[in-house]
Amino acid sequence: MKELAIYVDTNSNVPAYEQIYIFIRDEIIRGNIKKGAKLPSSRSLAEYLQFSRSTILMAYEQLIAEGYIEPSAKKGYYVLELERDFKGVKNVSEAEDTDGTASEGFEIDFSSDGIETEHFPYNEWRRIMRQVVSPENNELFNSGDPRGDLGLRRVISEYLMESRRVKASPSRIVLGAGNESLMMIINMLIDSGSVFGMENPVYPKSYMLLKGFGRRIVPVGMDGSGMLVTKLEESGAEIAYVTPSHQYPAGTVMSIRRRMELLDWAQAKEGRYIIEDDYDSEFRYKGKPIPALQGNDGGDKVIYIGTFSKSLSPAMRISYMVLPKALSVKYLRDGAYLGNTVSRIDQKAVEIFIREGGFGRHLSRMRKIYKNKHDVMLACLRKWKNTYVSGENAGAHMLVSVNNCMNSSEMERLAKENGIKVYPLDAYYIEEGEARDNRILLGYARLDAEKIEKGLSELARIWGL
């Protein structure tokens, strides 16, 4: 394929690279561009469409990340066969949404928890709070809608459509104080006999929550394209809990083929649902965030979960979910006696912050800040011998796999003796010892450049790299 006649509207709000990406993606899905076809080189397409080469490369990066095409050794971009699994770019999820002050006793903690708080918009927030806490808003100081306040649900609805292509009418959005509160509601909506299938390695908090509810959970294996739907089918689970945008903790991006398989699996039987935990999709350093699985759902099978814990602050405890129609009806009938768990003052503040554009500006600022830390991390890690870094394209942690004849618990122990906390991936598997995964998680959101450099040079020394 030499040329692709793509119409790009330069007056549109949608950036050119995104229009190009969407066009090619849709053509692949419709079958107009066949599997195995070679795309035009970035150079020739740039010339043909009269855009810079970097614009085309951004579009291609996005298609690669989502599993539609792959770069080949023969220097071209090939449309993927649906029969093949996509070895996705491994993305790393950002800080886990757990609380805890586990850093005690450690000089440097490479935790993936938490955020950089130095650049929280304190002044803007004070101004907004002054506006919110006012006798004119006195109705705000009583209880509100059990789903959360309509104003915030409206701006979230718009934000989700724009940034994640999630179809979410405000009436189907339910806010909750963290994953805890949302999972409590979901637990009530899902038949008590239903079994949950979870990715392995797993997002520990959701696993513990479901365990705590007395739910039966089966671990479902993954490959580089995400949860294995064949294994899910075998497991007998009715509910699939997945993190397709980038799996936590392994950082896998679920391929488009796997997404379709997963949706097909859910469609095949009544009572099957997919919980898409999109806990961290705001921070990516290559391409733009991958659209949510929910946007591809024609059959009302996806419960979509998102949060402001990473993008703003975990202190305010604002998460949200989008319910499929049937569950939304059930919720309004059986679940709306539950008061909403999110502070209405914070709800109003976030609503104003998003509506005024402050949230967008804050996200750009934070992307730059995390990108700087990320670059320092990579610069240090590239000096390590026999080390493979993955998941460096997103979030605020990466995975390192080092070949130094030590296992990860040995490395963890050595680090600890030197006042440094690291996180072996092994600990995230549901059945301990099932898979020996030697990778180590290193989070950097809360560390400054100096600490990162100091910590990593120390680790290199004690790990003999």
Added chain:
Amino acid sequence: MKELAIYVDTNSNVPAYEQIYIFIRDEIIRGNIKKGAKLPSSRSLAEYLQFSRSTILMAYEQLIAEGYIEPSAKKGYYVLELERDFKGVKNVSEAEDTDGTASEGFEIDFSSDGIETEHFPYNEWRRIMRQVVSPENNELFNSGDPRGDLGLRRVISEYLMESRRVKASPSRIVLGAGNESLMMIINMLIDSGSVFGMENPVYPKSYMLLKGFGRRIVPVGMDGSGMLVTKLEESGAEIAYVTPSHQYPAGTVMSIRRRMELLDWAQAKEGRYIIEDDYDSEFRYKGKPIPALQGNDGGDKVIYIGTFSKSLSPAMRISYMVLPKALSVKYLRDGAYLGNTVSRIDQKAVEIFIREGGFGRHLSRMRKIYKNKHDVMLACLRKWKNTYVSGENAGAHMLVSVNNCMNSSEMERLAKENGIKVYPLDAYYIEEGEARDNRILLGYARLDAEKIEKGLSELARIWGL
């Protein structure tokens, strides 16, 4: 009994009436004042102790409210026989902690939900928020202790000891976003086989929550002294959910004898616990708040629950519980992976508000405001024919029982047709139709004097009173 040699320390911070009340109460418990004994008349005790008669009457009121003594027709105060049930002063619980905007379509809504928000301390709160939202507090914008922040747990611990005689070390306090979040944790801590016994009529939200968790619930009958412990024993329940300070919705104060029986019941078997929901104890118009059951618990059997929803605002969603030791250990081992669900900004604000004395001042102000509305309610209701008012001594709603040959659903319908919403007690029974209770709940927290007068005169007209 003509005289009681009571030592009252006039230099103490404890008011004289309270010292007198405590002395007599303890003497009764120790058996030094025998059951059936007649206490000195208020006049003679006042003379003997050299205090005003109203001081003595306040002490006696408190003893009456708690079921230690009763006034008799023969014009004396008698220490109650433990064999007899105490027909307690019926108190009415305040606004139910549910959300909802059910007033739509009603001109006047006598809901017991919500609070009067006009007198929320907006200026003080803005000032505190300005202080809290600051780069100096940047650690506050990350996740905190799963139990809630230590600062707030400390002031709650002191507040509970002072105002409710609850023994609560900060380490055993867990904060949660409303009853919802606390019950989620409790549900995890209580063995999955355990059955919950609940008062009937019941606090609907807690009932729905436990139902939603898939818990088996048995309704337990009440009399004028609270939950019938003999019925509880027969029911086979392991967990007793009670509202002893004033039962919601019926307003009963649990007598001291019943409290002791209940504690004995819990002690008798391992795995038995009492959940004391002290959801509303701040607003009383006679005597001082009745000490919590938890304070009498020697055996670590009581889970104590409280909230700022009524005393401050339901918008912030701050509730708290005090765990008995064994459950606290279990929580720290198995439950602390759950992040706290309360906004840390609000936590800090409430901490400062209490510590600076603002909360105490706010409570006094609100007591006066509710007292005024309460007086308007009573003045109107006293004009009604064949009407018995109960639960008028506390909270922000009362119960009316009218004898007009209509049943309560008929009265509800007539009110509705005239744009007025009222709440038949019937609806609060677990097994519908089990007991035909014709009382009607009328809440007044959110209504101003004019609306109260208008609504009640309208009701009197349409109900023929």
